[in-house]
Each structure stands twice: as structure tokens, then as C-alpha cells.
Amino acid sequence: MKKIIYPKIGGVDSIEIVEGDDPTASEGEVVVRIHRAGINFADLMMRQGLYGSNPDFPFTPGYEASGVVSEIGEGVSGLKEGDRVLAMTGFGGYSEKVSIDASRVFKLPDSVTFDQAAAIPVTYGTAYHMLFHLGRIRPGDTVLVHHAAGGVGTAVAQLCKVAGASLIIGTASSTKREFVESIGVKFVDREKEDFVQVCKDLTGGQGVHHSIDPVGGKNLLRSYKATRKGGKVYFFGASSAVKGDSRSWITALKMWFNTPKLDPIKMMSSNKALFGVHMGLLDDPSIFKGHLEALSKLLEEGDIDPIIDSVWAFERVADAQMHMHERKNRGKILLDFSP
Numbered sequence: 001m002k003k004i005i006y007p008k009i010g011g012v013d014s015i016e017i018v019e020g021d022d023p024t025a026s027e028g029e030v031v032v033r034i035h036r037a038g039i040n041f042a043d044l045m046m047r048q049g050l051y052g053s054n055p056d057f058p059f060t061p062g063y064e065a066s067g068v069v070s071e072i073g074e075g076v077s078g079l080k081e082g083d084r085v086l087a088m089t090g091f092g093g094y095s096e097k098v099s100i101d102a103s104r105v106f107k108l109p110d111s112v113t114f115d116q117a118a119a120i121p122v123t124y125g126t127a128y129h130m131l132f133h134l135g136r137i138r139p140g141d142t143v144l145v146h147h148a149a150g151g152v153g154t155a156v157a158q159l160c161k162v163a164g165a166s167l168i169i170g171t172a173s174s175t176k177r178e179f180v181e182s183i184g185v186k187f188v189d190r191e192k193e194d195f196v197q198v199c200k201d202l203t204g205g206q207g208v209h210h211s212i213d214p215v216g217g218k219n220l221l222r223s224y225k226a227t228r229k230g231g232k233v234y235f236f237g238a239s240s241a242v243k244g245d246s247r248s249w250i251t252a253l254k255m256w257f258n259t260p261k262l263d264p265i266k267m268m269s270s271n272k273a274l275f276g277v278h279m280g281l282l283d284d285p286s287i288f289k290g291h292l293e294a295l296s297k298l299l300e301e302g303d304i305d306p307i308i309d310s311v312w313a314f315e316r317v318a319d320a321q322m323h324m325h326e327r328k329n330r331g332k333i334l335l336d337f338s339p
């Protein structure tokens, strides 16, 4: 079977496709024949050695995949060969086949496609965790989200609607105005407009209830300023550490130094909260499982539906990741591993 590996830190040209042994299912595991794997911004950062919580090189990235169970290990119940499933691979999803603990595999309802299944967990799981689990979003709340056209951004927009948010303000590159507006988000050009001012202007000077910041660096302080008293800021990414497809230490260090060290006393006086969010490092798996169950219900009821930017043959993984580096995606990018 074929799998994609990151042999060492590098640009997209460092990615290799190799032949590996077919995995077998040990006790408690199943083997999944993968059809689709999700690409996440984190995969790009891992390749550049900027992530921190990935396995040692060489390794196969890929947090999430959908496919068909092809082998069942001893002691596994509730799954059988031929079941269509979502596999929360953690790592290793960029592969034709994967062996995985059965507790990380979820049977798909007939109505859910492989594309939908591979597009939902990381993006919607993260958005759901912030807005519903941590943020307790309420009808009428106002929300600021960055990278509004991306995987998490579009998930945030759909979940805000589910929650009855009154206003979603989203920053993105200028080419995405029409798309961002089409998903019901007030577009702010990330290069030309001052999102803090827009947030204040549209909320009677108060700022938004929730600021969703995967950018870091100076942007985080601005997101904090765009948030009203009593509001919540979610810091869950550091896209400003990345410049192009190869690592730039200067850019990464700039992000690090410019990320604000907020004063808890000032936070107390303004009743503002800052959450740090890393879904890959949640210590209680039942939390994420609960999110998946809630999202599955929303999907079945038609309240959410992931926007797929593109599906790439896995052999074109470098082009697919370059598409994200070039900020071209509108929604989720998937890799096609189907037989």
C-alpha cells in the first residue's frame, strides 16, 4: 500500500510517496481502507517543523480520514468488515490503509459521504469546541473570525448560524470577498481594512462577544481589542508563523515575540477570557467524542454541510498543500485515496 511521508523538515518538494507493508489489525484495532483524508493547516506547519506535537520525522501526517473497514482485530465489537467509517487517525491518515484503535473509528450514517466525513472532524470539532463547549455562545451574540473562508472559518460561520448569532465578521484575503459574503459573513479585507474598527463600528462601539484567532502574533492583541467587556477570545493557531512553503525562522520568531502576554489584572477588570485551544492535546477523549455526536446530528438534520474546496488525487499532495499555502482555498481540501 502507498502512503505519504514527511521524511524531514522541508517545503512541499520534500514530501514523498512510499510503498509500505499493509497494516494488520492487532487486538482492539481495525484496518481502514481510506477513501478521503483531510488536509489541515497544521499539516503544513508540521512539515516545516513548526508544530511541536507531531511524531519524529519521518512520519505520515493526517489527522482524519474516511473509508471502509477492511479487517477487524480480536475483541472489537460494534464494527464489521465493509462498514463505512470516519477514522480519527491522529497521525497517519495520508495513507491508503491504516490500522487504528477501534475506539477512534466511528460508523457513518448512510447519508454521510466520504467527503463530508473527512471534512468535518478537525474543522467543525474545533469550531464547536470553541463556540459551544468553551464559549457557551448564545442567540444574538456577535463573532469575529479570521481566515473566514477556510476550513475552520466556514465551520464557524455555519455553527454561528446554528447558535443564532446576530453578526459574524470575518477577515480573509481580498479575492475571497464574494465567497465570504455568500456564507453570510461580513467580509473584512485582511490587508486593507482595520478589523478592530469594523468590530467596534458594527457593535455600537462595544466589540464582539467572541473572537476566534488562529493567527497569533500582533493579530491576537488586536482580536483582544475587538472583543467587548465580558467577551471571549480563543487563541488556537499561529498562521502568522508561516511564510510560503518553506520554514522561515524570522517569520516564526516574529510571531512568537509579537504574541501578547496579556495582563490577568486587566482581564479581570474587563471580565474578558482568553482560551488556549489545541484539539490534538485534549486530555479527555470523551469531550471530542461528544462534539462528533452533536455534529453528526447537525449534519443529518441539514444544519451544517462542509464546504469542500477541492479533492486532489493523493499523488498530487504537494500541489494540494501548495494550494493552501497560496491562500487559495475556500473551504476544506481533501486527498483522494479511493481504490
Ligand SMILES: NC(=O)c1ccc[n+]([C@@H]2O[C@H](COP(=O)([O-])OP(=O)(O)OC[C@H]3O[C@@H](n4cnc5c(N)ncnc54)[C@H](OP(=O)(O)O)[C@@H]3O)[C@@H](O)[C@H]2O)c1
Pocket: 039, 040, 041, 042, 122, 123, 126, 146, 147, 148, 149, 150, 151, 152, 153, 171, 172, 173, 176, 190, 214, 215, 236, 237, 238, 239, 240, 241, 242, 243, 244, 277, 278, 279, 280, 324, 325, 326, 327, 328, 329, 331, 332
Ligand atoms: N488548535 C487547534 O486545535 C486547531 C484546529 C484546527 C485548525 N487550527 C488552526 O486554524 C487555522 C485554520 O486552519 P485550517 O486547517 O482550517 O486552514 P484554512 O483556514 O482552510 O486554510 C488556511 C487559510 O489561512 C489563511 N492564512 C493565513 N496565514 C497564512 C499563511 N501564512 N499561509 C497560508 N495561508 C494563510 C489563508 O486564508 P486568508 O488569506 O483568506 O486569510 C488560507 O486560505 C490554522 O491556523 C490552524 O492551525 C487549530
